Amino acid sequence: MSDRAFRALLVTLAxxxxxxxxxxxxxxxLRAAPDRLLAALGEPIVWSAVGLSLITATVTTLLALLGATxxxxxxxxxxxxxxxxxxxxxxxxxxxxxxVAGLALILAFGRYQLLGPLLARLGVEQVAMTPAAIVMAQxxxxxxxxxxxxxxxxEQVPARLRQASAVLGASEATTVxxxxxxxxxxxxxxxxxxxxxxxxxELGATLLFAGSLPGRTLTMPSAIFIRWNRNLDEAIAxxxxxxxLALGAMLLARRVAGEAAR
Amino acid sequence: xAMRSLWVAALLAGLVGCRGTPDPSQPVxxxxxxxxxxxxxxxxxLSGELLIFxxxxxxxVLGELExxxxxxxPGISPVTNAAGTQFxxxxxxxxxxxxxxxxxNESYPAALxxxxxxxxxxxxxxxxxxxxxxxxxxxxxxxxxxxxPGVRLVLCAPDVPAGQYTDExxxxxxxxxxxxxAAKLRGNVxxxxxxxxAAATKIAxxxxxxxxxxxxxxxxxGLRDIGLPGEMRVEAVYTMAAATNAPNPAAAKAFVEWLSxxxxxxxxxxxxxxxxxxx
Numbered sequence: 001m002s003d004r005a006f007r008a009l010l011v012t013l014a015x016x017x018x019x020x021x022x023x024x025x026x027x028x029x030l031r032a033a034p035d036r037l038l039a040a041l042g043e044p045i046v047w048s049a050v051g052l053s054l055i056t057a058t059v060t061t062l063l064a065l066l067g068a069t070x071x072x073x074x075x076x077x078x079x080x081x082x083x084x085x086x087x088x089x090x091x092x093x094x095x096x097x098x099x100v101a102g103l104a105l106i107l108a109f110g111r112y113q114l115l116g117p118l119l120a121r122l123g124v125e126q127v128a129m130t131p132a133a134i135v136m137a138q139x140x141x142x143x144x145x146x147x148x149x150x151x152x153x154x155e156q157v158p159a160r161l162r163q164a165s166a167v168l169g170a171s172e173a174t175t176v177x178x179x180x181x182x183x184x185x186x187x188x189x190x191x192x193x194x195x196x197x198x199x200x201x202e203l204g205a206t207l208l209f210a211g212s213l214p215g216r217t218l219t220m221p222s223a224i225f226i227r228w229n230r231n232l233d234e235a236i237a238x239x240x241x242x243x244x245l246a247l248g249a250m251l252l253a254r255r256v257a258g259e260a261a262r
Numbered sequence: 263x264a265m266r267s268l269w270v271a272a273l274l275a276g277l278v279g280c281r282g283t284p285d286p287s288q289p290v291x292x293x294x295x296x297x298x299x300x301x302x303x304x305x306x307x308l309s310g311e312l313l314i315f316x317x318x319x320x321x322x323v324l325g326e327l328e329x330x331x332x333x334x335x336p337g338i339s340p341v342t343n344a345a346g347t348q349f350x351x352x353x354x355x356x357x358x359x360x361x362x363x364x365x366x367n368e369s370y371p372a373a374l375x376x377x378x379x380x381x382x383x384x385x386x387x388x389x390x391x392x393x394x395x396x397x398x399x400x401x402x403x404x405x406x407x408x409x410x411p412g413v414r415l416v417l418c419a420p421d422v423p424a425g426q427y428t429d430e431x432x433x434x435x436x437x438x439x440x441x442x443x444a445a446k447l448r449g450n451v452x453x454x455x456x457x458x459x460a461a462a463t464k465i466a467x468x469x470x471x472x473x474x475x476x477x478x479x480x481x482x483x484g485l486r487d488i489g490l491p492g493e494m495r496v497e498a499v500y501t502m503a504a505a506t507n508a509p510n511p512a513a514a515k516a517f518v519e520w521l522s523x524x525x526x527x528x529x530x531x532x533x534x535x536x537x538x539x540x541x
Contacts, residue, residue: 112398112468128469129414129452211416211453211464218454226456229348230421 025243032240040237048215049223050241056131056219057200060138064146064195067139069188072150073176077159087151094144101140102208109136109209131217133210138199145198146191153187154180186256193253197246309337312513313359315350316342317366317423317500318457319389319475322482323533324364330529331520338513346457348421354379354505361514364502364521366423366458371501383503385538386521387530391427391496392477394485398468405488408472409446416461416473419454423498424461428474431494438493478534499539 001009040046068090075087093101107113109127111120119127127133157180165175181188203221206212212222220238228235316324321344328340343350347365354360354374364386365371371383395402402408408415418425436444452470455461462479464470472488476498480487502521504514520526527537 106467106469110467110469126414126469129464207456211455211469212419213451213453216452226419226454227421229352 028236028239028243032236036233037237037240040231040234043234045214045218045223045227046234046238049218049220049238052131052134052216052218053200053220053242056134056138057196059135060142060199061146061192061196063135063139064143065188065192068143068147068195069150072147073154073180076151076154090147091144093140094148096141098137098141098202098204098206099208102137102205105133105136105140105205105209109133128209129211129217131210134206134217134219137205137209138202141202141205142195142198146188146195149191149194150184150188153184153191156187157183190253190257193249193256197249197253200245200249201242307337308335308513308516310339310510310513312338312340312510312517313361313508314340314342314364314517315354315358315360315362316344316364317347317350318344318459319366319424319479320344320364320500321459323478323530323535326529326533327521327526330525331517334520335513335516340517344459346418346422348423349456359507359509360505361508361510362502362504362517364500366498366500367426368499368501370423371503375503379506380503381506383501384518384522386500386502387527387535387538388500389498389535390477391424391431391490391494391498392475392480393472393488393490394462394465394475394480394483395472395488396465396468396470397484397486399471402472402488403486405491408450408488409443411446411450413450413472414452414470415447415450416453416455416464416470417451418458418461418474419456422455422457424458424475425454427496427498431474431490431496434496435491435493438491481534497536497539500535 071090075083075090078084078087106128108115109119110116111126111128116127119125127136161179161183162175165179166172170178200219201221202219203225206217206219207222207225210217212218212226214223218226220242224235224238224242314324314328321342324342324344328342331340332338343353343360347367347370350360350363350365351370351374354363355377363371363374363380365383366389368383368385371380374380375382393402393405393408401410401413407413417428420426420429432444432447453461453464455464458475458479461470461473462475462483462485465473465475465485466483475483475485477487479485502518504511504518508514531537
């Protein structure tokens with residue numbers, strides 16, 4: 001095959017794929033007639049779903065920052081069998097179907113499941129079917145994105161800088177604060193943005209574990225799923241908002257990560 | 263989950279594309295034989311796939327119905343897509359290949375028939391709205407318990423037929439007992455589910471204490487049947503119709519006819535469904 005024919009083949013296949021990705025998004029935006037979009041935006045149920053999604057995804061991201069960042073720090077450059085095993089475990093939800101994640105959450109935290117009786121003794125009567133369940137579903141599904149990005153960011157920090165800091169008498173906490181975090185900051189931020197974008201779009205685990213009640217547990221993706229059959233305009237309005245939010249988070253993450261790579 | 267049903271629909275579309283479907287030039291479903299036809303041919307043996315789009319609440323009994331129908335027509339392989347009827351309607355509107363729709367209400371198939379997507383619907387059976395309570399606790403033992411603060415109830419979303427029956431029942435009951443009572447009940451709702459099976463499952467595992475589902479779901483999920491006040495007695499009339507563009511029209515028509523016959527009606531009755539109301 002000549003180079004030219006080979007290039008032509010590549011361009012054809014790539015073009016078909018790009019078209020396949022672009023067409024559904026274009027169809028969505030074409031259907032979003034501005035007047036009907038604005039009318040749908042006037043619905044209280046739409047706004048409560050937007051608000052709930054923004055809040056839960058942000059709380060999820062903060063929890064990922066608090067939990068997945070230290071995990072990534074401790075497991076950076078892990079070589080031992082146990083540490084590698086834990087790393088795989090923490091990244092496993094990346095490939096876990098969300099419905100499986102939701103089922104697993106119910107079986108762990110359900111009122112009459114594994115931890116339910118213990119939680120009840122601690123005064124937590126109900127976890128499933130509450131707004132907290134949304135955050136838990138999002139954290140399980142989206143947290144690994146930050147964990148993975150944070151590990152990559154920490155691995156970029158040269159070990160000799162940490163060693164130098166220790167030699168100069170700095171404690172580990174000081175080294176993390178003054179050396180590791182500043183150098184890893186952009187990678188961490190990119191990971192958090194991706195986690196936020198994934199969290200705000202979470203559906204499968206949320207529906208199973210948190211249910212859907214307007215104003216309480218009905219997130220944007222749930223509202224699209226539960227209500228699109230008879231409220232297509234509303235679903236399209238929500239879909240456009242979700243698309244723009246996710247796009248914004250992704251572009252920001254790319255920009256931050258791009259700067260980090262430089 | 264209905265996400266799964268979307269996949270099923272997509273899968274079905276693929277399967278149907280590959281399998282041989284009955285020759286569309288043979289008008290086997292038409293009772294009118296035009297003069298151009300080469301005389302009355304013997305009805306060909308039914309074969310091929312039969313794509314059944316069925317309301318979630320029919321999911322359990324459908325297995326029995328299918329195997330009985332297959333005994334009569336061994337050449338047919340039924341494939342079921344069970345979900346909230348509102349999803350099935352959207353799928354059919356979007357061009358998903360379906361042979362038969364079995365709906366948990368009358369209005370959805372009627373609307374599809376008006377759009378020319380379904381044949382004229384006929385009654386299949388009827389069901390009753392019921393309150394099922396979990397066996398994991400004794401929070402709800404009678405209907406009044408459902409009004410107590412802190413009780414956790416589930417019902418179906420307003421697009422789902424079961425959700426519409428629940429709305430109807432609640433509205434009638436509210437006008438009898440007063441809006442404040444109804445507000446107490448509505449305030450205890452923790453989730454509006456996408457289909458009645460999802461609601462019944464959340465009751466069965468005890469994440470909800472009780473909820474509005476069908477009597478047949480109370481039976482299949484082994485729940486406790488909490489008697490509803492008289493004002494809340496709502497009859498759910500299930501209807502069925504063959505799709506206008508059914509990939510397998512002969513089988514679709516035969517299945518719909520068979521479903522109104524004594525064998526199918528007996529299976530439905532054994533599962534707790536009532537015969538369709540006499541018209």
